Amino acid sequence: MEILPAIDLLEGRCVRLYQGDYEQSQVFSEDPVEVAKSWVDQGANWLHLVDLDGAKTGEPVNLEPISRIVNAIDVPVQVGGGIRDRNRVTQLLDLGVNRVILGTVAIENPELVTQLCQEFPQQIVIGIDARDGKVATRGWLETSEIEAIDLAQRMPHAAAIVYTDIHRDGTLKGPNIPMLREMAQAIEVPVIASGGVSSVTDLLSLLALEPVGVNSVIVGRALYTGDVALKEAIQAVGQGRWQDVPPDLGSSATA
Template identity: 50%
Template sequence: MIIYPAIDLKQGNAVRLSKGEMSSAKIYSHTPWDLAQNFQDMGATWLHVVDLDGAFAGEPLNLKTIKAIVKHTNLNVQVGGGIRDEERIKTYLDMGVTRVILGSVALKDPDFVKKMAQKYPIVVGIDAKDGYVATEGWADVSKIKASDLALKFADAGVCGIICTDISKDGMLGGVNVDFTLEIAHASGVETIASGGVSGFDDILCLKNTKEISGVIVGKAYYEGKIDLKYAFSQVL
């Protein structure tokens, strides 16, 4: 079980949203690279970064900040948000990012994602409202079930799938374990839970499933609901 501390970027600041609503953004740090260093000092080996502005715009908009995060730490960094073509994938990897998350494009052009997965370290991001895939920064909800999309990447060579229940995200109400397991079983690849972590018990619950390989922790840390240093010491 890998714990991925999360840094969501909006206009260069580290923020958290509730249910993906940009209007709900709460700023937690004006220097995200220092925040990343703190995570490393606690024992993190991975960091999950999302360019929120990029997710809505369809192109990366926080490159300077992400570059600073990579430069200031030794963390493995996975980045998502507005990455829709090979050039942008290469830009991030050349910057030192460990792997790239493809979300909206995974629904619109799964063959492109499969092709990229043969060349680069790619993670698929599947975000869902009521079980159906949401894209464009969660602004659009499709008629495609999240589990059906996951199935398309079963033998695609992707590094993993991050699945988010948007109704849980940023709400501190607990992870949707059943939804995460559904994605894991459909895809057969490493699956990372996202959305709703409220404390260490949620992490233990996910770890005990065996099928779930990681969990993203955001607001639970920022709101003081979880001691990440302790959590890292228990799950590594």
């Protein structure tokens, strides 16, 4: 189980939102590059970056801090937020980003996304952000009528699916285990869990989903509040085995 620390960028600063609400943002650092270096120093093998301004406007806004982060560290980076055409994809890949996350465009132009997945194999990730099971778009400001699992099934060529339960994101209430299991069982693409992780116990609960295809987890607020210490979490998850996870950790979380 790979742990991906999240760095959410708003006006060039490292912030966290509560349930995707831009009005409930908390600034954790004015220097996202130093934050990125810190996570790498503590053992992160991947970083997850989100351009929150871009997600809202549909145009990448935080390219400068993203570029500085990529150039400052020696681990791969995936980036999402406001990437809705081929030019933006290639722009980020040219900066040295390893994987690009597409969200809104997967709803609005699925044919383009399929083409991009085939043109850039293993470099296109689909971000599925769900509110009550329905896919949210445009920085979570709008909610479609499309079911999250239906969208995931339409993207068989993606490198991975990032599934975020918006009601859990930034709340420290734990991941939505039942929904993650249901999605992973419905598709063959690897699933990256996102939203709600509050403790190492939550991370260990996700180990029970590894056999069905949940192989990574994005952790945000819990790292910044200190509820999860990254180095210790990586060690705990690395030593854990899904066979050893108590049944209640792997199945009791509610949607």
